[in-house]
Amino acid sequence: MPDTATVVAAATRDSYTRIVATLIRLTGDWDLAQDCAQEALATALERWPAEGVPGNPGGWLMTVARNRAIDVQRRMSVERRKLGELARQPPEPEAPAHDDRLKLIFTCCHPALSLEARVALTLRTVVGMPVADIARAFLVTESTMTRRLTRAKTKIAEARIPYRVPEGAALAERLPGVLAVLYLLFSRGYDADGEPGFADEAIRLTRMLPGPGEVAGLLALMLLQHSRRAARRDREGNLLTIAEQDRTRWDHAAITEALALLPATDGPYALQARIAACHVAETTDWPLIARLYDRLVTVVPSPVVRLNRAVAHGYAESPVTGLALLAEARAGGGLDGYPFALAAEADLTARAGSTGRAITLFEQAAAAAHSTPERQALLKRAASLAAE
Structure with missing residues (x-):
C-alpha cells in the first residue's frame, strides 16, 4: 500500500x-x-x-x-x-468542460501580461511550483521573482482581466498565446538540463484546452517528443541522437496517440508534429521533412526554423545544399553564437568530407553550449571524427 x-x-x-x-x-x-x-x-x-x-x-x-x-x-x-x-x-x-482550471490558464496567459510573466504565473498558480524553483528557472533571485509575480497578479486585478475562457473569435485570438506558453513550459522540461515535470505538466494542461486544430497539433508534438524521454541518455547520462537511441525504450502508446491526433492543417504546431512523426517512423523520410519545413518557414520564418530547414535539405538532397541554406539562414540574423547552428554546420561539413573543419566546428559548438550534457555530446562527436 x-x-x-x-x-x-x-x-x-x-x-x-x-x-x-x-x-x-x-x-x-x-x-x-x-x-x-x-x-x-x-x-x-x-x-x-x-x-x-x-x-x-x-x-x-x-x-x-x-x-x-x-x-x-x-x-x-x-x-x-x-x-x-x-x-x-x-x-x-464537479469540473465541467470549461472548468475553473481552464479559466485559470487563460487568465494566467492573458496577452496584457509579458510572456515571461505568463510563464512564471502559470508555473506558480497552475502548476503550483515553489517561487524559489521558478526563480532558478529564470536565473533570478527569489525576491525578484516574488515581485514579478505580485506585479502580474496586481495587473490582472487593476486591468479587470476577466476570469473566464473566451469564446468564438476571442478564443481563436487568445489560444495561440496560451499554446505558446504551454510549449515554452514543455520545452523547459524537455531541455537537456530541464525539469521533466515541466513537460508532464504542459502535456496535462494542453489536454484541458478546447478545440481541435492547433491544440491537437501541439499535444501530438509534445507526445512525440516526450515519448523518447527514457531513451535520450545512455547509462552514463550522455545525450543520444535519435539514431543512437534504443527504440524499445520509447513510449509507443504515446506515439500511437500522437499519430492519431495529427491534424492535416498547416498551422505551426501541426506542421512541427508531422515533422516529429517522420522522426519516429521506421525509416526517416527526409524529402518529406524538407517539404514540411518549406511550408513551416512560411508560417514561422524564425532563425531556428530556417536552420532546421537547412539541415533537412542537407539530408534530403546533399550536404552542399544544406550548407548553402544554412548560410542564407545566418545572413537573416539571429544565429550568431547559437550552438546548434555551429553543430549543424559541423555535421553537414563532416558529411561533405571536410573532417578537420567539422572537428573545429563541433568544438566551437561545445564551447557555446548551454548545458553540460549538450557540451559532452558535441565533444563526443568531435572525438569520434578525430578517431576515424
Whole structure:
C-alpha cells in the first residue's frame, strides 16, 4: 500500500490546480487561494496517517481548502455577501468542460501580461511550483521573482482581466498565446538540463484546452517528443541522437496517440508534429521533412526554423545544399553564437568530407553550449571524427 506522502503527491497532481482555480473564482484572491490549497495538503500529511486516506482525496482537499478560505475571509471581515456565496458552494464541485482550471490558464496567459510573466504565473498558480524553483528557472533571485509575480497578479486585478475562457473569435485570438506558453513550459522540461515535470505538466494542461486544430497539433508534438524521454541518455547520462537511441525504450502508446491526433492543417504546431512523426517512423523520410519545413518557414520564418530547414535539405538532397541554406539562414540574423547552428554546420561539413573543419566546428559548438550534457555530446562527436 502506498504511503501517505505518495497518496498526497498523487492527489496534488490530480486536484491542486482545480482547487486553486475554484478558490480564485470564489474569493478573487490569488494568494489566499494558493495558501489555502497548500494548507490543505499540509493538513492531509498530518491527519491521513492516523485517520486513513479518505475515499475521495481530491474532494477532501477541496473541502478543507474552501473551509480554510471561509475562515480567513471571515476574520478579514470580507463583505458578507461574498462570504455567504462562498459558504453555500457545494463541497465537492464537479469540473465541467470549461472548468475553473481552464479559466485559470487563460487568465494566467492573458496577452496584457509579458510572456515571461505568463510563464512564471502559470508555473506558480497552475502548476503550483515553489517561487524559489521558478526563480532558478529564470536565473533570478527569489525576491525578484516574488515581485514579478505580485506585479502580474496586481495587473490582472487593476486591468479587470476577466476570469473566464473566451469564446468564438476571442478564443481563436487568445489560444495561440496560451499554446505558446504551454510549449515554452514543455520545452523547459524537455531541455537537456530541464525539469521533466515541466513537460508532464504542459502535456496535462494542453489536454484541458478546447478545440481541435492547433491544440491537437501541439499535444501530438509534445507526445512525440516526450515519448523518447527514457531513451535520450545512455547509462552514463550522455545525450543520444535519435539514431543512437534504443527504440524499445520509447513510449509507443504515446506515439500511437500522437499519430492519431495529427491534424492535416498547416498551422505551426501541426506542421512541427508531422515533422516529429517522420522522426519516429521506421525509416526517416527526409524529402518529406524538407517539404514540411518549406511550408513551416512560411508560417514561422524564425532563425531556428530556417536552420532546421537547412539541415533537412542537407539530408534530403546533399550536404552542399544544406550548407548553402544554412548560410542564407545566418545572413537573416539571429544565429550568431547559437550552438546548434555551429553543430549543424559541423555535421553537414563532416558529411561533405571536410573532417578537420567539422572537428573545429563541433568544438566551437561545445564551447557555446548551454548545458553540460549538450557540451559532452558535441565533444563526443568531435572525438569520434578525430578517431576515424
